[in-house]
Amino acid sequence: MRRHGLQTLKTATDFPVDVWISSVRRLSTCSAVLVTRFGGPEVLEYRTGVGLPDVGPNEVLIRTRAVSVNPLDLRMRGGYGKSLFKPLLPIVLGRDVSGEVSAVGNAVRHLQIGEEVFGALHPTAIRGTYSDYAILAEEQLIRKPASLSHVDAAAIPFAALTAWRALRSTARIQKGQKLLIIGGGGSVGLAAIYLAKAVGCYVAVTCGQRSTKNVKEAGAEQAIDYTSEDIREQLKDRFDAVLDTIGMPETESLGTNVLKRGGHYLTLQGEIVSMADKYGLVAGGAAAAAKLVQKQMQYRQSHGIEYWWSVMRTDSEALEEICRLASEGRLKVPVERTFSLADAAEAHREREGKKTVGKVVLEVE
Secondary structure, three states, rough: HHHHOOOHOOOOOOOOHHHHEEEEEEOOEEEEEOOOOOOOHEEEEEEEEOOOOOOOOOOOOEEEEEEEEEEEEEHHHHOOOHHHHHOOOEOOOOOOOEEEEEEEEOOOOOOOOEEEEEEEOOOOOEEOOOOOEEEEEHHHHEOOOOOOOOHHOOOOOOHHHHHHHHHHHOOOOOOOEEEEEOOOOOOOHHHHHHHHHHHHHHHHEEEEHHHHHHHHHHOOEEEEOOOOOOOHHHHOOOOOEEEEEEHHHHHHHHHHHOOEEEEEEEOOOHHHHHHHHOOOOHHHHHHHHHHHHHHHHHHHHHHOOOEEEEEOOOOHHHHHHHHHHHHOOOOOEEEEEEEEEEHHHHHHHHOOOOOOOOOOEOOOO
């Protein structure tokens, strides 16, 4: 890897230039958790001396304090997205980050060295955040509220941006509408509850019994235990939008059949990546696009509803609103356990074994 291009970096005005340049040169490497091959948690390797890429003009170098473990990380470790990532091995996992600005590119306008920030990468980002230094675009970051710890902040952005993309960007939920979240006990589901309540929606949720307390605290009016109740019997209302975080045939059938005409069914388990992995990027992408169009036409004709595969994207406006809600205590993703960066494999085992209800976060010393 190349060292940071010094011409692209700004220096702190109260920091001696010669000392700062020396510091930048020392940051040509970092400690990181690498995936060298796809498989179980055992394939995660903690290494020092891992090369850092250059910081681009619009990018920010973050001294990482905490990163969260997302379901996407576990799936990528197991080979999800291999059509894109296999030629790039070893890769660094991780989408969320909370930490301090260590350096900025010369086109960065709103962040300064020393500020505490949090944010998230796009799902297809090549280099992740399981590292003591991470690189993100300025638009992917926002100043961390002082009321949030780094651990709590790291748990929020990827999940909340995923929920925002589905509910606010695509379905455009509005005050007075009714929302059903299938699988609402996870981080995306909880973030979706908070975002929907902030707009003024009625929210019903299916979840496991252990998650009932969390979804109620987030503001859901109805929490249905999918393990012990007849869900269809419990759902008396028709909904304006359904967010399906599970994405199985059974949940798709449930979600599409409780919508009002003109409603939106949004699943987080679209087939773009799986088809690309199966058939290659070009052929798989084309096959996925054709299948999505076919599904959309089918449900418009049969149910009069809109059908979507929803994928998280970075959005500076959304991040500002998410930050505001979090600072006011109106958006929370509870953290149940923390591990050190070096213990990322153990954190994945914990998350994969579904022993925790809340988020698992990696703390960086």
